[in-house]
Amino acid sequence: MRTPENSADLVAAEDVLLFANAAITATGQREFGSGALDQRLSLDFLHAYIRVNYRHLYAASLALDINDHNAARIVLGLLWTAGEASAEERRTEGRLIAARLARLPPQRVYRLFGEVRRAGINNRRTRAIMRDWLAARPDPGHDAVKYRSGVKTAARHVHLRCPQGAGPLAEVGAFLFRPGKLPRYEHPLLDAWRRAHYEQGAVAELPFTVAEGFAARHGMKREVFLKRAAPRMTRLERLRTHAVAQRPDADLAAMPLTRLALYVLALPFEQRAARRTELTGALRAAARRAAGGHAGSWGRVHAVLDDSFSSSGSGQKRRRPLAVALACHHLLEVLAAPGAYRGLWTSGRGDALLVRPWGPTPLGMRVLDALEPGPGGVAPDRVVIVSDGWDNAPAGLAGEVLRVWRARLDPGRRTAVVHVNPVYDADGFDVRRLAAGVPTAGIRDAEDLPALVEIARFAEGRTGSAELHAYLDRRVALFLGERETEKDTEMETENETEKEAMS
């Protein structure tokens, strides 16, 4: 039941969903159809448009599952144009920014601080935010060694007080700004860095990225170095160097679902076939972890999964759309009621493990197959389409089929159709849609599928924009509520007094 709304509200709701889709999928990297520059220009425009017109919603989107690239851009945008916000808005934004920064990986935050400095954003509020984040870091010595230039820039910008004498901060200050002065450091990592200049044994104690440079300097052999540095590597670093070092395989049980799908797709076919039980088991376990409490609650689910040539992504995002499809395949199998799942690939193949990006996209015919009732004549409760929307055999057939289905064959909406799209289309400022009446959401990690389906519901137009705003407020409260319980109370009061003093 729709309440009458004026068109401004409708446009606002549409814009918010557009931005949510873009912020979830787009990363400014080269995609299959468009180049990196086109993507970045498109994103630039979208960020500026939403920030100027819907500042409140722009800040609130930090609470959604958007990707880190866009989160950093939103933070930068908000700090840059802080003068345009009222005091109350600045307070909320400050809390959202602090909460989001706490979730970003540290290298992204240091890069963001570098951009803040280059942009010349130099007010007390920004410095307070940066200082808070730096103070919350568990090990300033480790950061100083691993992200030296980032820490240096940030320290300069916030006028970090590094007291003289002993103490961790004093050592960090000396390490950053007067590296040759101290003969010995108390902190083990700082000392290892000092010794690594002349001692090969110290190289293995350093974080991997720093150690690589020293290993090259000492002329160490790559295999030897990788073996010695193994305990210090993060999981991703281990994955990256896995092929080079011929080491035993990555720990499949701990990988998140989409990353595991990317790993599987990077293996050649013979290996995939040889390790079939292991890989399928790991994918199913990861899917169960991702589904959590929703497992088995979606009823009968039919899925259309795109494994055409365009799902090979680009050189910067190799096979990402196909990995998302594979991950969604396993996740939907867990989310559906037991035995009530049918996954259809556009190429017609039946074996999900040996899938490869090949062939055209006959989405229309495959959607028809998915709309067929299951065994026993039961129509599906949900039809999920995972595709980048470039329907070309023939073009537009999927949209037409869904339109006619909605209009003539299922006006009662017994079957819910949703389309998730892993690729951002730079020309359309949104992910590509199949048809006007099909709710579409952008997707980057398959684990977010249940949340995204909820967002896509708003795009169908059956719920009003008031509900959308309520949903966003709920997400923001949840986001900040989690944050509140994590922080120390004294840090919180310190923040409040600082902000009180400024506003």
Added chain:
Amino acid sequence: MNRLELTGLTTRPAQVWGGVRLVPLVREAPVEGLRLHREVYERLGAGIVELGDRTDYVSYIPHGLVADWSTGDPEVPRGGGQSAAYGTQLGGGGRDVPRTLRLPRPPLHRMAKRRPGDRLRFLPLHLALEGYLALHFGGPSTAWEEWSRRALRDGLSPRAEDAYLGWSVRGLGDALRIFEIHPDQCGVMVYVSDALAAAFVVPHPEDYRLLHASLVEDLYGDLVHQYALYGAPVAEFGARLGDAAHIRTLAELRAAARGQQRVWEEAHESLFARELLDSSYGFERVYRMGSFTLWRFLPPFVRDGSGQHIGETVTDHKGRVAYLKTFRLSDAQIRRGHLLHVLAGAEWELSRAAEVLGSSREELVRRIRAAGFAQLLKGNV
């Protein structure tokens, strides 16, 4: 034979990128007995391909594919330098060495040496272009007084035409890169701003996968280059199910969807590819091997605004096309061909030719000069 028979090939829906439309042609079963030469597979990095029964298949090499055939002796190391196939060739099995043309070393500073305006001066070795360029190459058959001494002695020599390389056709490279190849696809028709630029058919889907990217290294005429540069993006003729008042079950919906596929096939045959498939060409047999024949063909040079295509084709014993490659002539080239036809038909006598054309003799002289054949006429004509 005087028509191209594309039986065995079905059309699939087109894929559009900007102004370029690529229409895939799919075979149900590949043509038996004709495969790409094994050397080409190895050279283009596809590794060793199982080409089946190697004793009795005919191999072909499209013109211009660069490979190193300098020696057939396994002990002698491959001589330096690259060579290109001289014209499309048919051969047996895979062991014979084709006629090759030694390529000059590519200059180091390619950008500086490139001719202005992105034009590539191409040597007249393409089999089909050779046929076009050799049109009435002998020049005047009767020594009328209007023809210069040079025309009588050397004929039309030297004869040269210009064409653009596929890289210069804007949007073609991107369209070919984005194109999703069908599993059984054996050919493609390239339309730039909905004008047929080239048709390309091979006998086997694996050959097609290898040669799909080579379309961007082909020659395209003036018209194609201009259309690509100045043309707007073309519309996608997607499926339309309309009002759908009569659809009540899923089976009817499926039938309607399949019906759209038939609609596209008919539309393509009757609208898009009509100028290629409905013209009657002048075929000239070049070579025959086993049950396959290599032809080149020339169009009738009709000046009614539709495209005139020259090309080469390999047909089997029933006259069905197994390999096809076409080139669309630009307007100036059509005019020249038409003029030469008329002159030759009138036995190179100017007044009679002018009568055939329906214009005056002075007009004809002006046209001959405008077409670039000024050296054929004496100065005082």
